[in-house]
Amino acid sequence: DVKVTQSSRYLVKRTGEKVFLECVQDMDHENMFWYRQDPGLGLRLIYFSYDVKMKEKGDIPEGYSVSREKKERFSLILESASTNQTSMYLCASSARGQGEFQPQHFGDGTRLSIL
Amino acid sequence: TQLLEQSPQFLSIQEGENLTVYCNSSSVFSSLQWYRQEPGEGPVLLVTVVTGGEVKKLKRLTFQFGDARKDSSLHITAAQPGDTGLYLCAGASGFGNEKLTFGTGTRLTIIP
Numbered sequence: 001d002v003k004v005t006q007s008s009r010y011l012v013k014r015t016g017e018k019v020f021l022e023c024v025q026d027m028d029h030e031n032m033f034w035y036r037q038d039p040g041l042g043l044r045l046i047y048f049s050y051d052v053k054m055k056e057k058g059d060i061p062e063g064y065s066v067s068r069e070k071k072e073r074f075s076l077i078l079e080s081a082s083t084n085q086t087s088m089y090l091c092a093s094s095a096r097g098q099g100e101f102q103p104q105h106f107g108d109g110t111r112l113s114i115l
Numbered sequence: 116t117q118l119l120e121q122s123p124q125f126l127s128i129q130e131g132e133n134l135t136v137y138c139n140s141s142s143v144f145s146s147l148q149w150y151r152q153e154p155g156e157g158p159v160l161l162v163t164v165v166t167g168g169e170v171k172k173l174k175r176l177t178f179q180f181g182d183a184r185k186d187s188s189l190h191i192t193a194a195q196p197g198d199t200g201l202y203l204c205a206g207a208s209g210f211g212n213e214k215l216t217f218g219t220g221t222r223l224t225i226i227p
Contacts, residue, residue, distance in 0.1 A: 004157070035217075040124065042203060043158075043217040058214065090157055101146045101165070101207055104215060106157025 003027070004107035006091050012113045019078040021110050023091030030096040032074035033104065034058075034066060037088040049074055050096075081114045088112075118142075119206055119218035127224040128194060136189045136202055136221045144206035147180055147187045148215070152201040194225045 007022035025032065031050055035043040035058075045058030047066040055066050063085060067075045074093075078085055088111050092104040119140045128134055138147070146165045150158035162171050164180035164187060171178045175198075177190040187204055204218040 009155075033214075040219060042119070042121075042219045043205075045214055048214060092157070101148070101163055103148065103160045103163065106159070108155065108157050 004091055004093055004105050006089075006107040006110050008110050009108065010111050010113075012115060013078075013081050014115055015081060015083060017078075017081050019081050019112070019114075021076040021078075021089055021091075021112070023074045023076070023107060024072050025074075025091075025093040025105070026072065027093065027095070027105070028071065029093035029105075030071070031094045031102075031104075032068065033092040033094075034064075034074065034076045035090045035092065036060070037090055037109070043090060046076065083114050086112060086114045119204055119216055121202075121204060121218040121221050123221060124219065125222050125224075127226060130196060130225055130227050131193050134191050134194060134223070136191075136223070138187045138189075138204035138218050140185050140206060140216075142206070142208075142216075143184050144208060144216075145184070146207045147184070148205045148207070149178055149187070149189055150203045150205060152203060153199075158201075158203055191223075194223075196225045196227050199223060199225050 004025045033048040034046045037043050049055050049068045065077045088109050090109045091107045094104045095102045122137045148163045149161045152158040162178045167182045167184045169180045175192045179188050202221045205215040
């Protein structure tokens with residue numbers, strides 16, 4: 001089974017801090033994604049990566065950056081945390097499709113609170 | 116930005132009843148997925164539908180993709196408490212490394 005591991009289940013930080021959320025997958029997937037999940041809004045894509053050292057902005061990239069130095073690891077960085085970034089953050093990975101849809105596999109999420 | 120609207124947002128019914136959840140968009144998708152998420156966990160894929168008009172069954176769950184590939188429905192027959200969870204639809208715009216657009220979610224509670 002694919003396993004996507006997020007480093008923390010719960011995290012509390014202060015406004016203005018630089019915050020790192022880590023995600024590791026063990027299935028040699030090319031694609032990795034970061035989402036935030038808020039009630040009534042579903043999952044919104046922050047950033048994604050199709051390969052090592054490659055990144056692309058999703059729908060809500062403002063206030064975030066990412067790093068992918070190794071294929072299995074994808075980090076989300078909050079440059080200067082703000083209270084409106086309090087949310088559930090979900091990491092996902094998927095294989096590169098060869099003409100057919102490849103499902104995304106999710107971690108269990110990090111619930112981040114910014115005080 | 117493509118949008119996927121799910122209805123209802125919340126649904127609470129008695130065990131044994133039937134229900135339908137809808138996922139609608141004005142955009143065409145190459146495929147549509149349904150995920151279920153339980154508290155404290157990430158979403159887990161239930162099914163992928165690809166062809167317009169396609170119907171897939173997973174035990175008591177029936178998924179249908181609209182003929183125009185803009186909408187989908189999930190029908191549960193004889194709901195069980197184990198069906199409780201957050202149901203999310205997600206549309207893909209192409210095959211390969213495409214992003215998914217997620218719906219707003221339907222929180223389903225089955226009362227024993």
